[in-house]
Amino acid sequence: MTRDVAIIGQGMTKFQEHWDRGVRELAAEAITEALQDATISHEQVQALFVGSMGRFGGQEHIGALVADYTGLTPIPATRVEAGCACGALAMRSAFLAVLSGLYDIVVACGVEKMTDLTDSGDLISALGAASDQEWELQAGLTFPAVYALMARAHMAKYGTTKEQLAMVSAKNHKNAVNNPKAHFRREFTIQQILQAKMVCAPLGLLDCSPVSDGAAAIVIADSEIAETHECPVWIRGSGHASDTIALQDRPTITNIPAAQVAARKAYEYAEISPDEVDVAEIHDNFTIGELMGLEDLGFVPEGQGGIATEAGETQIEGGKLPVNTSGGLKARGNPIGATGIAQAIEIMLQLRDNAGKRQVEDVEVGLTHSIGGSGATAIVTLLSSKRR
Amino acid sequence: MTRDVAIIGQGMTKFQEHWDRGVRELAAEAITEALQDATISHEQVQALFVGSMGRFGGQEHIGALVADYTGLTPIPATRVEAGCACGALAMRSAFLAVLSGLYDIVVACGVEKMTDLTDSGDLISALGAASDQEWELQAGLTFPAVYALMARAHMAKYGTTKEQLAMVSAKNHKNAVNNPKAHFRREFTIQQILQAKMVCAPLGLLDCSPVSDGAAAIVIADSEIAETHECPVWIRGSGHASDTIALQDRPTITNIPAAQVAARKAYEYAEISPDEVDVAEIHDNFTIGELMGLEDLGFVPEGQGGIATEAGETQIEGGKLPVNTSGGLKARGNPIGATGIAQAIEIMLQLRDNAGKRQVEDVEVGLTHSIGGSGATAIVTLLSSKRR
Numbered sequence: 220m221t222r223d224v225a226i227i228g229q230g231m232t233k234f235q236e237h238w239d240r241g242v243r244e245l246a247a248e249a250i251t252e253a254l255q256d257a258t259i260s261h262e263q264v265q266a267l268f269v270g271s272m273g274r275f276g277g278q279e280h281i282g283a284l285v286a287d288y289t290g291l292t293p294i295p296a297t298r299v300e301a302g303c304a305c306g307a308l309a310m311r312s313a314f315l316a317v318l319s320g321l322y323d324i325v326v327a328c329g330v331e332k333m334t335d336l337t338d339s340g341d342l343i344s345a346l347g348a349a350s351d352q353e354w355e356l357q358a359g360l361t362f363p364a365v366y367a368l369m370a371r372a373h374m375a376k377y378g379t380t381k382e383q384l385a386m387v388s389a390k391n392h393k394n395a396v397n398n399p400k401a402h403f404r405r406e407f408t409i410q411q412i413l414q415a416k417m418v419c420a421p422l423g424l425l426d427c428s429p430v431s432d433g434a435a436a437i438v439i440a441d442s443e444i445a446e447t448h449e450c451p452v453w454i455r456g457s458g459h460a461s462d463t464i465a466l467q468d469r470p471t472i473t474n475i476p477a478a479q480v481a482a483r484k485a486y487e488y489a490e491i492s493p494d495e496v497d498v499a500e501i502h503d504n505f506t507i508g509e510l511m512g513l514e515d516l517g518f519v520p521e522g523q524g525g526i527a528t529e530a531g532e533t534q535i536e537g538g539k540l541p542v543n544t545s546g547g548l549k550a551r552g553n554p555i556g557a558t559g560i561a562q563a564i565e566i567m568l569q570l571r572d573n574a575g576k577r578q579v580e581d582v583e584v585g586l587t588h589s590i591g592g593s594g595a596t597a598i599v600t601l602l603s604s605k606r607r
Numbered sequence: 608m609t610r611d612v613a614i615i616g617q618g619m620t621k622f623q624e625h626w627d628r629g630v631r632e633l634a635a636e637a638i639t640e641a642l643q644d645a646t647i648s649h650e651q652v653q654a655l656f657v658g659s660m661g662r663f664g665g666q667e668h669i670g671a672l673v674a675d676y677t678g679l680t681p682i683p684a685t686r687v688e689a690g691c692a693c694g695a696l697a698m699r700s701a702f703l704a705v706l707s708g709l710y711d712i713v714v715a716c717g718v719e720k721m722t723d724l725t726d727s728g729d730l731i732s733a734l735g736a737a738s739d740q741e742w743e744l745q746a747g748l749t750f751p752a753v754y755a756l757m758a759r760a761h762m763a764k765y766g767t768t769k770e771q772l773a774m775v776s777a778k779n780h781k782n783a784v785n786n787p788k789a790h791f792r793r794e795f796t797i798q799q800i801l802q803a804k805m806v807c808a809p810l811g812l813l814d815c816s817p818v819s820d821g822a823a824a825i826v827i828a829d830s831e832i833a834e835t836h837e838c839p840v841w842i843r844g845s846g847h848a849s850d851t852i853a854l855q856d857r858p859t860i861t862n863i864p865a866a867q868v869a870a871r872k873a874y875e876y877a878e879i880s881p882d883e884v885d886v887a888e889i890h891d892n893f894t895i896g897e898l899m900g901l902e903d904l905g906f907v908p909e910g911q912g913g914i915a916t917e918a919g920e921t922q923i924e925g926g927k928l929p930v931n932t933s934g935g936l937k938a939r940g941n942p943i944g945a946t947g948i949a950q951a952i953e954i955m956l957q958l959r960d961n962a963g964k965r966q967v968e969d970v971e972v973g974l975t976h977s978i979g980g981s982g983a984t985a986i987v988t989l990l991s992s993k994r995r
Contacts, residue, residue, distance in 0.1 A: 283983035295847035318707035459683035595671035
C-alpha cells in the first residue's frame with residue numbers, strides 16, 4: 220500500500236568558505252538549481268524540509284527563512300536538527316511527508332554557514348552542542364576528542380593502524396580532485412597525513428573534516444510524478460535510529476550501534492543486502508568514522524574496516540565497494556546541515572552516470588550513512604535507479 | 608485512504624521557573640506521564656518528535672537527548688524547530704509520521720528551559736533568533752517591538768483599544784487560576800494591566816507572555832490502537848503555512864496571513880467550519896496576538912477581535928467561544944517548545960471533560976493556533992472527540 224518515492228532533482232553550492240553569502244543565499248541557490256534540474260516550478264513544490272544545526276549564526280526559524288528567500292511561501296516549512304545528521308534527517312522527513320500522502324512534491328535542503336563563527340572556541344562549543352553538553356563538552360571532551368577515544372579503542376581492540384586511518388583521508392582527498400563542488404581538491408600522501416599537526420591523538424589535522432559553508436537540495440516526489448522524469452533515483456530504503464547522547468553511556472565505543480540499527484531497518488525496508496550495494500557515502504567526519512561505518516553497514520566484518528581499506532576495497536579503481544567518491548566529509552567538506560543531502564546527491568550522480576571522472580562503473584544501488592554527534596543519531600538511506 | 612489519527616495520552620510539567628532541572632529531566636517527566644496516561648509502554652513507542660528552540664542552553668541534538676533520558680532509544684528521534692511554533696510542529700510532524708504508515712504509535716514532545724539564560728540581553732537575542740536576525744534584530748527590533756508595531760497598526764486601522772488588549776490578559780489570567788499547571792495563577796484588574804511597566808508601547812508587561820520553563824508531551828496513534836482507548840482525541844485537521852521571516856516584507860501587518868492559510872487548510876482537511884469550534888487555544892504571546900488570531904481563524908470578522916473580546920465572547924462563562932481556558936501563553940506560560948503541545952493538552956482535557964473548574968460545557972471540537980516568529984510559521988490543528 221506504501222507509495223514509491225524518488226529523488227527527481229538535485230542542486231548544491233560549491234562547499235568552501237563563503238564569506239560573501241549567508242544561510243539564506245546559499246540555500247536559495249541550491250534549491251533553485253535542484254528545481255531546475257527536476258524541471259519543477261516553485262509553484263509545484265508543496266512542502267519544504269530544511270536540515271541545519273544553525274548554532275553558528277544568530278538565526279533560528281530556518282525553515283521559514285529558506286522558504287521566504289527561495290520564493291516558496293506559503294508552503295509548510297519544517298526545520299529539523301540532529302547534529303551532523305541534519306541533512307539526512309531532512310531527506311528522511313521529506314520521504315515520510317510524501318509517504319503520508321499529504322504531498323506529492325517536496326524539497327529537502329541542508330545548509331550551514333559555519334564561518335559565521337570565527338573564534339575557534341566558539342566553534343568548538345557550537346559543534347559540541349551535538350554531543351552531551353553537560354557530561355562531555357563541559358568536561359573538555361570536544362568532538363575530535365570523542366572520536367579520538369573511539370579510534371584509540373578501535374586500534375587497541377582490532378589492531379587498526381594510524382596508516383590505515385591515513386589511507387581513508389588519502390583516498391577521499393584523491394576522489395575530491397575530480398569533484399568540482401568539493402572544498403579541498405588536492406591530494407595528500409600518507410606521509411603528509413601522518414605528519415600533519417596533531418588535533419587529538421591519534422587524529423591529526425588531516426584525519427578531521429574541515430569547517431565549510433554550503434547548501435545542498437533535492438526534490439522528492441511520488442512515483443506518479445517521478446515516472447515522468449528521465450532518471451528518477453528511488454528511495455528504496457530508509458532507517459533512522461537513536462542512541463545515548465554521551466559516549467560514556469554505551470556498552471561499546473568501537474562501533475556505532477545506532478548505525479547498525481538504522482542499516483538493518485534500511486536493508487529490510489529495501490529488501491536489499493549489503494553485498495548488493497555498489498557505491499556508498501559514509502560519514503567520515505573523522506577518518507575512524509569511515510572504518511566504523513564500513514563495519515556497521517555490514518560491508519566488512521567487525522574490526523576489519525582498516526584492513527579492507529588497506530586492501531584497496533573502497534577505492535574507485537579496482538575497489539569492490541567505492542566509498543566516498545565525492546571526497547567525503549573529509550575533502551568535499553562538511554557544512555553540517557548540508558552534508559547528508561550532498562551524500563545523496565553524490566549517489567544520485569553515480570546512479571545517473573553523471574559523476575564524470577569519479578564515475579564508478581555499473582552502479583545500480585547506492586547507500587548514504589549519516590551520523591549525528593558521536594552516534595546518538597544514525598540515518599541510512601538506500602537509493603537505486605531501479606524502482607522496487 | 609488516509610489513516611485516522613488520534614491523541615491517546617498527555618503529560619506535562621508545571622510551567623514555572625525550574626531552577627533544579629534541565630531540558631532532559633523536564634522532557635522525561637512529561638513523556639513518562641503521557642505514556643502512563645495512554646497506558647502505552649516505552650517499548651511500544653516507535654518514533655519521537657521533539658519541538659524545542661534550544662537556543663537558551665548550550666545543547667542541540669535534542670531529539671536524541673530526550674530519547675536517551677526517557678529510555679526510548681534506539682527509536683528514531685527527530686527534533687524540529689520553528690520559533691514559538693516548535694511544539695505545534697512536533698505534533699504535526701508526528702501526525703504526518705503516523706499518516707505515512709511507517710509508525711502506529713509516536714510521541715510528540717515540546718520542551719524549553721528558558722531560564723538557562725539569565726542575562727536579559729542574551730534572552731532578547733535568543734528570542735530574536737526566530738525573527739529576521741539580519742533585518743530586524745540587528746536593527747533593534749526585538750520581539751515585543753515587532754508585536755507592538757502590529758498592535759499600533761491594528762489600533763490605527765480598526766480602532767482597537769489598549770483596554771481591549773488588557774481584557775485579553777485579564778481573561779487569561781483569570782482562567783489560569785484554575786489551571787494547576789499554569790505559571791501565573793493570579794488575577795489582575797484591567798487597571799493593573801494598563802498601569803504595568805511599559806515594555807514597548809502599546810504593550811506593557813502584562814500584555815507579554817512570561818519567560819517559563821517546562822515540557823509537554825502527547826502520545827499519537829493510528830485509529831486501530833486509538834479505538835481501544837477510552838477517550839481518544841482525534842486529529843481531525845491540520846494546516847501549516849509559512850510567510851516572510853521579516854514583518855517589513857508583508858503587505859499587511861494587522862493580521863497574520865500564514866495563520867489564515869493554515870486555518871483554511873485545517874478546516875478543509877477536517878470539513879469543519881469555524882462556527883463548529885467550541886473552544887480554542889490561540890497564540891497570545893502578546894495580547895494583540897489573540898485578537899489577530901480570532902480574526903485569522905474566521906471566528907470574528909476582520910478588525911473585530913477587540914470588540915468581540917470586550918463583549919465577553921471569548922470568556923468561559925457565557926462566552927460564545929471560550930479562548931485560552933488554560934490561561935494561554937500569557938498566564939499558563941510560554942516555554943517556547945512546550946507551548947504548542949500544552950495547547951493541544953488543554954483542548955484534550957476540555958474534550959475529555961477533565962478540565963476541572965475551567966471546563967467548558969458541551970465541547971466536541973477544539974482548535975489550537977500556534978505562531979512562529981512574527982508569523983513566518985503558522986500551524987492550526989482541529990481536535991475532536993468524534994472520529995470523522
